[in-house]
Amino acid sequence: MEEWVGNERIRGSLHCNDHEMVKFRILREGNEAKSRITALGLERADFALCRDLLGGISWDVVDRGEVQGR
Numbered sequence: 001m002e003e004w005v006g007n008e009r010i011r012g013s014l015h016c017n018d019h020e021m022v023k024f025r026i027l028r029e030g031n032e033a034k035s036r037i038t039a040l041g042l043e044r045a046d047f048a049l050c051r052d053l054l055g056g057i058s059w060d061v062v063d064r065g066e067v068q069g070r
Helices: 047-055 059-064
Strands: 005-013 020-026
């Protein structure tokens, strides 16, 4: 198991107790997982439209649970 961990370093204390942070690298070869999750393109988001749409919601009705599902 010791051959799986390398590049260990003590990174200092947490300033609230006697514990110290340890930084290390896990040395393990394996298949890189392919993710089908894509990141949202937030640079193209219309936040003004989102704010307007959310502003039109009657939140007091939502809080009371009176919103009908589709």
